[in-house]
Amino acid sequence: MSSTTAPQPQMVPLIAGDLLPPITLPDAEGQAFDLFHQSLAGLHVVMILGRAPSGERLAAAEAAATARQARLVIIAAARPDGARRSHGPARLFDPERRFFNALGVADNAVAVLSPRGRLAFLRAGEAALEMALDLLPTAQPAPEIRRTGAPALLIPGVLEPDFCATLIAHWKKGEKTRDRVASAEGAAGAAQQIKRRTDVWLDDRALYATYRQRLERRVLPELWRAYRFRAASFEAPRIGCYAAEDQGGFGAHRDNRTPFTAHRRFAMSLNLNTGAYRGGALRFAEFGPELYEPEAGGAVLFCCDLMHEALPVTEGERFAIFTFLTDAEGARQEQALIAQRQAAGDRGVAVR
Numbered sequence: 001m002s003s004t005t006a007p008q009p010q011m012v013p014l015i016a017g018d019l020l021p022p023i024t025l026p027d028a029e030g031q032a033f034d035l036f037h038q039s040l041a042g043l044h045v046v047m048i049l050g051r052a053p054s055g056e057r058l059a060a061a062e063a064a065a066t067a068r069q070a071r072l073v074i075i076a077a078a079r080p081d082g083a084r085r086s087h088g089p090a091r092l093f094d095p096e097r098r099f100f101n102a103l104g105v106a107d108n109a110v111a112v113l114s115p116r117g118r119l120a121f122l123r124a125g126e127a128a129l130e131m132a133l134d135l136l137p138t139a140q141p142a143p144e145i146r147r148t149g150a151p152a153l154l155i156p157g158v159l160e161p162d163f164c165a166t167l168i169a170h171w172k173k174g175e176k177t178r179d180r181v182a183s184a185e186g187a188a189g190a191a192q193q194i195k196r197r198t199d200v201w202l203d204d205r206a207l208y209a210t211y212r213q214r215l216e217r218r219v220l221p222e223l224w225r226a227y228r229f230r231a232a233s234f235e236a237p238r239i240g241c242y243a244a245e246d247q248g249g250f251g252a253h254r255d256n257r258t259p260f261t262a263h264r265r266f267a268m269s270l271n272l273n274t275g276a277y278r279g280g281a282l283r284f285a286e287f288g289p290e291l292y293e294p295e296a297g298g299a300v301l302f303c304c305d306l307m308h309e310a311l312p313v314t315e316g317e318r319f320a321i322f323t324f325l326t327d328a329e330g331a332r333q334e335q336a337l338i339a340q341r342q343a344a345g346d347r348g349v350a351v352r
């Protein structure tokens, strides 16, 4: 077992898919404008960074944005100019270039923020505005009415498709571990049947660094926003394969019921492939019959107290990557556990 520490301040510019940190910018009169303000709820925000097009082109862009449930905002790397305008897109000012720097943009670029608050598009150059507008969804799916459901946090697009493929390749060449369910002394026999999955530790330094950065930018801020949960560390991630040939699955269990797992707070299951198998969805039987299956690259997070199961895979192979997150108090318990294990000669996961 190994763990990582709290998120570091962001030094590297954001990339598409990353959640925007809370940033407020002054408007023309110096009043703070919040890009997460309720007036933008459910909308994409198309941000013109730098010099805005003039006249007709701007009016056409604004009309196109409005028609697609989006709002146009102009952000200038200058001090608020005090000029109030009664029409046209909101104008914001970024004299210290905080926003430009967060995006790694020198000048004249277009960024799109998704309703979830993630950077969906970023591009410099003349054609960027029209490209951004073209990428906005035209039709919204009919909203679903939900009357039941588990308290699970679903986050799409945590890992990019290429990175998912790389992690599956890492599993294929890695050292396999079977049926390693953390279980209380004496329960190992039952555990053998409960978990039918083959795991490989994510023990490659470069892959681990990318995985960790995606978590820090796309998952941890969501846990804070949804639950005010501050993750202090997460366990060494493992990639698992549930194969139809041995009815791969994981029967109903909770993730924190042994002395070795009591420090865990949230579980994260991130699918690396979907559409390549049948079965394999997650179910939280205490909350209803719904099945949960994030699309490849997407994750589901849930409290380790919740009963859950991964249904058997009946065709093909399901790959996913798993970790468990804990808070500061849990991290202290975990460190004590690691120290105990090291004293007993367990060297944990060696990262190469």
Ligand SMILES: O=C(O)CCC(=O)C(=O)O
Residues within 6 Å of the ligand: 250, 255, 267, 269, 270, 282, 308, 309, 310, 320, 322
């Ligand atoms: O297969 C899943 O998505 C869940 C795995 C799981 O429950 C676990 O590793 O403890």
Ligand SMILES: [Fe+2]
Residues within 6 Å of the ligand: 253, 254, 255, 267, 308
């Ligand atoms: Fe679990």
